Amino acid sequence: MVDLSIKIKNVEFSNPVLVASGTFGYGNEVNELVDVNRLGGIVTKSITLHPREGNPPPRMVETPSGLLNSIGLANIGVERYISEMLPYYEELDTNVIMNIAGSSLQEYITILERVEGTSNYLSGYEINISCPNVEKGGLEFGVDCDLTLALTKELRKRTDKLLIMKLSPNVTDIASIAKAAELGGVDAISAINTVVGMSINPQTRKQNIFTGLSGLSGPAIRPVGVANVYKIFDAVDIPIIGIGGITSADDVVEYLLAGATAVQVGTANFRDPGIGIQIIKQLFEYCEEHNVPSIRELVGAIRDED
Amino acid sequence: MKIEVASISGNKEIARGIWKMDFDCPNIANNVSGPGQFINIKVDPSWEIPLRRPMSIAGVKGEKITIIYKLFGKGTKMLSELRPGQSINILGPLGNMFSTSDKDSFPILVGGGVGIAPILWLHNELNIKSVSHILIIGATTAEEHFLQHNPNKNIFLTTDDGSMGELGTVVPTMESKLKEVTSRSFGIIYACGPTPMLKAIHRITTGYKIDCQMALESYMGCGIGICQSCVIERKNDSPKEHSYGKRFSLVCRDGPVYSADKVILSSRYFKVSGKKT
CATH class of the missing domain: 3.40.50.80 (Nucleotide-binding domain of ferredoxin-NADP reductase (FNR) module)
Known part of the structure; x- marks a missing residue:
């Protein structure tokens, strides 16, 4: 019998396959198609203090084996999240992790405190630190070790729940950012967020996404994700959740071997909302076929030599 | 809303650059409400074409759905190369429909x-x-x-x-x-x-x-409201529905x-x- 379960901090996951923030809405949109309880967990769409309309269109464009998107954090805001979504999550039999985005240190703190002040069944928080800090001239939290450390410390003080920092690959040294987060007391690192990209229409000479620069995701960035997980695994002792272009169990195993304890499936949900469940089934078959009694054995188990 | 692997029963060019495809997909066909609704087709099993292609339904007869599509780019080209007997992954039915009234409106x-x-x-x-x-x-x-x-x-x-x-x-x-x-x-x-x-x-x-x-x-990512891409701008006094604000509306869910x-x-x-x- 294959054991797909994993544990991060005190949170048990029936399997290591979660769905990534921004690629699965709030988890209730796909009820008719997917039994979300079979997923290892759901990371919900980034929540900000106030509701956000998001960016004008076009917000998305296809690229080779991937997508560029710039949605602009369209979301319902923390108050509606608390009143409308938290009661729904109470009924679910899977881990729900809330993704939080802020434009200042205080905004992250306020959101987290507001949710911590409710009785809720969230398994934890994932912090989107690829957000511009208005107090530092728009510098993203996630590109600076000191900002990452300060943010982590402040949030850590305010919750005992699972706390995850989601790192951006658009930095010079992702390992040092991961170390800063570890020093600040996070329980896990998720990596990677989207890779900065751009696409221009040669006929019209216009940019294909309203904001110009946008985030690349999908299989196109999988090698970037795997490389970053590999670098982070070398640098920290806390678990890593691998993200970037996962479409199959083989992709999951690739991330685990590079050092991830769990993974998040993202862009593939747009094609197949049930892909996460299919991957879990494939993962089970992989383990049977390769005599892997526990999926945990694969973490960081890349072979250096024959 | 269902995902179904449909069997293609016909696919031919009915006018220059205009194609008609019929396929059997009982689960989706039985859930269709009316004109205006669409389906989202996974054209390419590989990732060369990452997103599904939304196609308006042109008719439903029993368990058969018909679409009419215009050859436009590589997605529709690939669609036109499919032959009867081959199968295709369909998500649907999606979206709302034209509302028709009984009054003598002579539309x-x-x-x-x-x-x-x-x-x-x-x-x-x-x-x-x-x-x-x-x-x-x-x-x-x-x-x-x-x-x-x-x-x-x-x-x-x-x-x-x-x-x-x-x-x-x-x-x-x-x-x-x-x-x-x-x-x-x-x-x-x-x-x-x-x-x-x-x-x-x-x-x-x-x-x-x-x-x-x-x-x-609209440029649609998922067709089911999770990607939040296919927005259009609406009058601000419209009530908010599936999108998260008042200014933009998700074509896939509100439309x-x-x-x-x-x-x-x-x-x-x-x-x-x-x-x-």
Whole structure:
């Protein structure tokens, strides 16, 4: 019998396959198609203090084996999240992790405190630190070790729940950012967020996404994700959740071997909302076929030599 | 909403660049509500084409669904290469539908370019219900038409080059028919087609103060509301629905059919650029 379960901090996951923030809405949109309880967990769409309309269109464009998107954090805001979504999550039999985005240190703190002040069944928080800090001239939290450390410390003080920092690959040294987060007391690192990209229409000479620069995701960035997980695994002792272009169990195993304890499936949900469940089934078959009694054995188990 | 692997029973070019595909998909067909609804097709099992292609339903007969699509880019090219007997992964039915009233409104249906499918389905539904109506379909030239111009049956085809039916776009024909209709009934317009056509139609229907329902297009990621990509700009007084604010509306969940006075067709964001190829 294959054991797909994993544990991060005190949170048990029936399997290591979660769905990534921004690629699965709030988890209730796909009820008719997917039994979300079979997923290892759901990371919900980034929540900000106030509701956000998001960016004008076009917000998305296809690229080779991937997508560029710039949605602009369209979301319902923390108050509606608390009143409308938290009661729904109470009924679910899977881990729900809330993704939080802020434009200042205080905004992250306020959101987290507001949710911590409710009785809720969230398994934890994932912090989107690829957000511009208005107090530092728009510098993203996630590109600076000191900002990452300060943010982590402040949030850590305010919750005992699972706390995850989601790192951006658009930095010079992702390992040092991961170390800063570890020093600040996070329980896990998720990596990677989207890779900065751009696409221009040669006929019209216009940019294909309203904001110009946008985030690349999908299989196109999988090698970037795997490389970053590999670098982070070398640098920290806390678990890593691998993200970037996962479409199959083989992709999951690739991330685990590079050092991830769990993974998040993202862009593939747009094609197949049930892909996460299919991957879990494939993962089970992989383990049977390769005599892997526990999926945990694969973490960081890349072979250096024959 | 279901995902179903459908078996293709027919796929052929019915006019220049215009294709018709039929497939058996009982689960989806049985859940269809009416014209305006669409399905989302996974055209490419590999990731060369990452996203599904939304296609308006052109008809449902028993367990069979028909789509009519225009060859536009690599996605529709790939679709056109599929043969009967092959299977295809479909997500649907999605979206809302044209709302038709029982009152004697004598509707005018206007379709152009890729916007023929839902209009044709509505035309057939109205025929079944014996609702008198006018059908106007536009194309650039005669070879792109697959219907017959038949004024006696209230079917009017237009061509930009005058090679078939009325010369010009659908707009002047629609306006002249509208004058006839509104002199004896309420009049209502159902439209689907390119943005300039929809804008022109909206200008006219606003002048005549008659209702106009439009099936809109947008660059769609998922079709089910999770990616939040396919927004159009709407009038701010519209109630918020599936999108998270008041300014933008998700075409996949709130639409694709909108009352023309609820959306801002003149919005600089409402454009067909960035169309999937």
